[in-house]
Amino acid sequence: MAVVPMKMSDLSGELGKDADFATVVVRQHPKLDQPKALDVMTTEVEQFKAIGDLVMLEITTPDGTKQDVAMRLADFNKLAPNMDEVLQNARGTRGRVPGTRVGNGNGNG
DSSP states (O other): OOOOOOEEOTTTOOEEOGGGEEEEEEOOOTTOSSOEEEEEEGGGGGGSOOOOSEEEEEEEOTTSOEEEEEEEHHHHHTTSTTHHHHHHHSOOSSSOOTTOOOSOSSSOO
């Protein structure tokens, strides 16, 4: 006798093998205080429709609180008259600040 592991879809209750499943992480929802993972059949994934042209933001306030925000690209671009330039000149989240040079600070490179 063989034991065959099966999974059940959190959406439909349909049974299947591991290879038939995708994981969908719900990162933000009004009724959740932490991310939750759903096991869904790969055939059910097509039900999740992307809105398209979204800008995903992470906002950190002075007290260290972080908030994830999704905005439509058109609304984000209205925040500055030259948003493409603002983004081009913004500092990266890793590495050196633009305009700084590598060196030891004593002028010797």
